[in-house]
Amino acid sequence: MSRPTMARPIMAPWPLVMLAAPLLPFATLDGTALYLPQIPAAFALFALTVATILARRLPGSALGEALLLLAGVAAAYAAPLALLHQGYGLAQAGGLWVYLAGATLLLWRVLALLAGVAGPARLAGPALFGLALVMLWEILTRGFQVPAILLPPPSAVLTALSANAADLWDDFRQTVLISVLRGYLIGCGAGFLVAILADRLPFLARGLLPLGNLASAVPVVGIAPIMVMWFGFDWQSKAAVIVVMTVFPMLINTLAGLQSAERIQLDLMRSYGAGYWRTLAMLRLPCALPFLFNGLKINSTLALIGAIVAEFFGTPVVGMGFRISTQVARMNLDVVWATIAVAALTGSLLYGALALAERRVTAWHPSFRKR
Amino acid sequence: MPAAQPAPLTLVQPAADPAPRTIVDIHNLTLTYQAADHPVYALSDVSLSIAKGDFISLIGPSGCGKTTLMRVVADLEQPTSGAVTVNGMTPEQARLKRAYGYVFQAPALYPWRTVERNVTLPLEIMGLAKTERQQRAREQLERVGLSGFERKFPWQLSGGMQQRVSIARALAFDPDLLLMDEPFGALDEITRDHLNLQLTRLWLSTRKTCIFVTHSIAEAVFLSTRIVVMSPRPGRILDVIDCDRELPRERTLDIRESPEFQRIAHRVREGLMEGHSYDD
Numbered sequence: 001m002s003r004p005t006m007a008r009p010i011m012a013p014w015p016l017v018m019l020a021a022p023l024l025p026f027a028t029l030d031g032t033a034l035y036l037p038q039i040p041a042a043f044a045l046f047a048l049t050v051a052t053i054l055a056r057r058l059p060g061s062a063l064g065e066a067l068l069l070l071a072g073v074a075a076a077y078a079a080p081l082a083l084l085h086q087g088y089g090l091a092q093a094g095g096l097w098v099y100l101a102g103a104t105l106l107l108w109r110v111l112a113l114l115a116g117v118a119g120p121a122r123l124a125g126p127a128l129f130g131l132a133l134v135m136l137w138e139i140l141t142r143g144f145q146v147p148a149i150l151l152p153p154p155s156a157v158l159t160a161l162s163a164n165a166a167d168l169w170d171d172f173r174q175t176v177l178i179s180v181l182r183g184y185l186i187g188c189g190a191g192f193l194v195a196i197l198a199d200r201l202p203f204l205a206r207g208l209l210p211l212g213n214l215a216s217a218v219p220v221v222g223i224a225p226i227m228v229m230w231f232g233f234d235w236q237s238k239a240a241v242i243v244v245m246t247v248f249p250m251l252i253n254t255l256a257g258l259q260s261a262e263r264i265q266l267d268l269m270r271s272y273g274a275g276y277w278r279t280l281a282m283l284r285l286p287c288a289l290p291f292l293f294n295g296l297k298i299n300s301t302l303a304l305i306g307a308i309v310a311e312f313f314g315t316p317v318v319g320m321g322f323r324i325s326t327q328v329a330r331m332n333l334d335v336v337w338a339t340i341a342v343a344a345l346t347g348s349l350l351y352g353a354l355a356l357a358e359r360r361v362t363a364w365h366p367s368f369r370k371r
Numbered sequence: 372m373p374a375a376q377p378a379p380l381t382l383v384q385p386a387a388d389p390a391p392r393t394i395v396d397i398h399n400l401t402l403t404y405q406a407a408d409h410p411v412y413a414l415s416d417v418s419l420s421i422a423k424g425d426f427i428s429l430i431g432p433s434g435c436g437k438t439t440l441m442r443v444v445a446d447l448e449q450p451t452s453g454a455v456t457v458n459g460m461t462p463e464q465a466r467l468k469r470a471y472g473y474v475f476q477a478p479a480l481y482p483w484r485t486v487e488r489n490v491t492l493p494l495e496i497m498g499l500a501k502t503e504r505q506q507r508a509r510e511q512l513e514r515v516g517l518s519g520f521e522r523k524f525p526w527q528l529s530g531g532m533q534q535r536v537s538i539a540r541a542l543a544f545d546p547d548l549l550l551m552d553e554p555f556g557a558l559d560e561i562t563r564d565h566l567n568l569q570l571t572r573l574w575l576s577t578r579k580t581c582i583f584v585t586h587s588i589a590e591a592v593f594l595s596t597r598i599v600v601m602s603p604r605p606g607r608i609l610d611v612i613d614c615d616r617e618l619p620r621e622r623t624l625d626i627r628e629s630p631e632f633q634r635i636a637h638r639v640r641e642g643l644m645e646g647h648s649y650d651d
């Protein structure tokens with residue numbers, strides 16, 4: 001062997017369950033069960049997967065093996081989609097499901113290999129995991145003909161997404177770009193400022209903290225209709241709901257963060273004759289940053305939930321919450337799912353952006369050192 | 372709980388010079404911490420007068436109030452009774468005028484600042500220009516043997532290196548009074564010797580006044596003009612030993628072999644043992 005073998009763990013035997021696939025029916029056509037050799041295209045894909053498993057030690061690196069095995073997994077995931085496309089039935093196709101199960105276990109190994117790889121390939125792991133989940137969802141809902149009312153396949157959601165793109169964009173603008181953004185900024189900003197105030201005036205903190213616990217226990221569905229009555233149908237009522245939901249998490253996190261500076265670090269500032277504001281800016285706020293980000297991250301999801309739920313109680317005829325409530329009533333579940341997809345994506349992107357910013361700004365913090 | 376405290380033994384040395392300027396004057400200082408269950412007598416009736424240019428070492432067993440005494444001088448702790456003046460001012464006024472540099476018992480570096488920006492922290496507060504700040508940081512880091520570490524972060528340094536950064540930080544803004552709480556406690560013997568030499572040279576050339584806490588008798592004798600031996604429960608001064616009369620101000624490391632040096636070290640040890648005998 002020309003290259004030194006890197007420490008690659010031995011593959012667990014579980015993916016080999018797929019070798020049982022040829023023994024079971026692989027698909028049905030017009031009620032007759034067909035076996036693997038009777039469907040040449042499926043047979044080719046199956047052979048490809050088995051071949052990648054056999055050849056897995058040939059690539060010199062973990063990344064190489066991961067890519068090779070990934071091709072095998074992709075073939076397995078393509079098989080049911082190809083069969084469905086050609087009109088085969090899969091509900092009684094034990095062999096195919098065994099093949100798919102084996103491939104999914106093989107994906108496990110791919111992910112394990114990628115987790116050990118340095119560089120951007122590491123990031124591919126979580127993406128592949130998500131993609132596989134969506135693929136399985138597609139294959140299972142279509143293979144077992146799950147009614148679209150219960151759970152539409154992702155492809156149907158995607159179709160609904162593009163068919164309703166204009167509406168969904170309007171919803172996104174109304175809910176996220178107007179209500180959430182404003183409510184979030186006002187809520188987090190107010191929480192932060194009140195925290196600074198409460199830090200200067202301790203009696204304020206003592207009075208506010210119990211109130212904070214109370215406020216976080218109030219259900220959104222309770223305050224949302226009240227806020228709609230107070231502030232009307234447009235974004236103001238949504239922003240108000242978000243402010244109520246986000247102000248206290250931010251307040252509590254900021255207060256905790258401001259307390260986190262160590263005594264000796266404070267003494268140092270004191271020894272330089274630094275006053276309150278200078279100590280705040282040069283010591284206590286940097287110390288509080290991890291706590292601030294914690295509050296911002298928690299609030300990013302809270303704000304989205306708050307806006308969507310509040311829209312159930314009254315809104316101009318646009319908005320994600322409005323879309324969900326009206327389309328459910330019309331049994332257009334694919335549009336509902338499309339809206340959910342947009343909301344989930346927005347929430348993850350928001351959270352991800354905050355996490356990235358946190359990583360940049362607090363790289364010195366013990367939880368981020370190294371890596 | 373002590374029913375009767377042993378009579379405090381306080382010595383105020385008459386100064387050697389005819390009229391040296393007093394920098395720190397501590398008069399009948401008592402400090403009692405109100406702990407949850409019982410009061411802690413951290414300092415009891417301590418009097419000490421420190422002249423300009425003095426190098427005072429505080430030595431004594433753990434918990435005898437060395438740190439507390441320095442913190443009172445630095446206005447980080449309020450005395451229960453007694454009077455302290457620094458440069459003729461109250462400690463608070465002196466602190467606000469940045470009359471002293473304090474090297475804490477732990478490095479107390481800010482982890483989000485690089486080594487260089489930790490050293491320039493006091494200079495930023497004082498409003499110095501950036502080039503001046505960097506210039507001074509470079510000088511002081513070189514003095515403590517940390518050239519080339521400017522861009523590192525504190526957590527990338529060893530404990531001893533971190534402590535040296537904190538010394539550089541205290542030296543950077545060039546205070547007349549240096550308060551150093553076991554600055555070399557975490558260092559190896561050789562680095563410690565090196566920094567001891569550096570410190571006496573710095574002290575000699577700049578005529579700074581130093582108050583220095585140490586657990587090492589040799590270090591105390593080598594560096595000091597006077598050694599203050601303290602004892603715990605309650606924290607008080609047992610003995611003040613003048614080294615200036617027997618040892619020259621300019622010292623090299625081999626002075627440690629001299630009989631005068633040994634004699635002073637012996638007296639310090641005696642004092643420390645006396646302090647310990649109260650313990651049982």
Ligand SMILES: Nc1ncnc2c1ncn2[C@@H]1O[C@H](COP(=O)(O)OP(=O)(O)OP(=O)(O)O)[C@@H](O)[C@H]1O
Binds near residue numbers: 412437440
């Ligand atoms: N903030 C505090 N609250 C209560 N007691 C304290 C406090 N700080 C110090 N003490 C007590 O005061 C006494 C003197 O403490 P100090 O830190 O001055 O000792 P030290 O001589 O510096 O000891 P070491 O050599 O271990 O650093 C100790 O008994 C300690 O427990």
Ligand SMILES: [Mg+2]
Binds near residue numbers: 437438439476552
């Ligand atoms: Mg101490």
